Amino acid sequence: MCSVINRVKPAQRALALTLRLRPNTEGSSYAAAESRRFCPGVSAGVDPLSATTRWYCSRMALTEGLLFRQLDNSFLTFGYSILVVNTHCHADHITSTGLMKKRLLGLKSAISKFSGASADILLLEGDKINFGKHYLTVRETPGHTDGCMTLVLGDQSMAFTGDALLIRGCGRTDFQQGCPKKLFDSVHQKIFTLPDRCLVYPAHDYLGQTVSTVGEERKFNPRLTKSLEEFVNIMNNLNLPKPKKIDISVPANLVCGVHEV
Numbered sequence: 001m002c003s004v005i006n007r008v009k010p011a012q013r014a015l016a017l018t019l020r021l022r023p024n025t026e027g028s029s030y031a032a033a034e035s036r037r038f039c040p041g042v043s044a045g046v047d048p049l050s051a052t053t054r055w056y057c058s059r060m061a062l063t064e065g066l067l068f069r070q071l072d073n074s075f076l077t078f079g080y081s082i083l084v085v086n087t088h089c090h091a092d093h094i095t096s097t098g099l100m101k102k103r104l105l106g107l108k109s110a111i112s113k114f115s116g117a118s119a120d121i122l123l124l125e126g127d128k129i130n131f132g133k134h135y136l137t138v139r140e141t142p143g144h145t146d147g148c149m150t151l152v153l154g155d156q157s158m159a160f161t162g163d164a165l166l167i168r169g170c171g172r173t174d175f176q177q178g179c180p181k182k183l184f185d186s187v188h189q190k191i192f193t194l195p196d197r198c199l200v201y202p203a204h205d206y207l208g209q210t211v212s213t214v215g216e217e218r219k220f221n222p223r224l225t226k227s228l229e230e231f232v233n234i235m236n237n238l239n240l241p242k243p244k245k246i247d248i249s250v251p252a253n254l255v256c257g258v259h260e261v
Helices: 010-016 030-035 097-103 180-191 214-220 228-235 246-253
Strands: 056-060 067-072 078-080 109-112 121-123 128-131 134-140 149-153 158-162 199-202
Touching (some): 097 109, 134 180, 180 228
Parallel strands (some): 109 121, 158 199
Antiparallel strands (some): 067 078, 134 149, 149 158
16 A cells, blocks of 8 residues: 545645545444445435546545545555555555655655565554654554554544455465464454444455445454454465466565665
C-alpha cells in the first residue's frame, strides 16, 4: 500500500467529494451490510456507482478535514495517496516507491523493520506516521509475511490492512514466512479490536469491492469467523498457484521497487 489523505479547504473539498460518509449503524442486517460493501455509509436511495467507479473512489473520512482517495490499477491492487508507506514486501507486484522517490524531492519511504526491505524509515509497533494535524499508528499484523503492518488513522475511523485482512478474505500464508496461526492472532488481536464502524481498506480485491468495516468482517468473513483450528486447516489447503511475478517482485521490493535505489 502506498497512500493518502490530504487536508483541503472547504471550497476545494466541495468540488472534490463524491460521497460523504456517516458512521455505520451497528446491528444492521446482513443484507444492509452487503449493500454497503462498495460505499458504506451512503444515504439510502443513492446509487454509489453513479458517483464513482469501482476502480476509483473519493470520499470523506470520518475525521473532519481529510480528503481520501482510493486508487486501483491493472493488478487489482489498491493504493492510498498520503506518503510512501508499504504495508509489507509484496510478492505479486512491484512497488512504485523507488520511482516516486526519484520524482518527488525529499520523499521518504517507510516499511516494517521486520520486512527485510530497505527504506528511509523502518517502522515498529506503536510508531506514528504524522501528516498535517493527523497521524497513522502502526499495528504489526504478521502472518501473510513477517513484515505485515496495519495502519490505523488516529481516530480509528479507518484502517489500511494490506494483505492481512481482505474484504471477506485474508492474505495467503503459503510463502514469504506465511503462518496461519500468526495471521489469525494478528487479525483478531490487532484489527478486530478496532471499533465496528472503522473502515477497512485492503491492499487487494478481486471482486470489485473497495471497502468494508471491522464490524462486517468480524461477523461475515468466511475464514476469520472460524475457530483457529478450522482457519489453519483452510489456509493449509488452499492449493493456490505460485504468484506469477514473485521471482521478480520480491527482490525488487526489497530495494524500494528499483534495484538502483
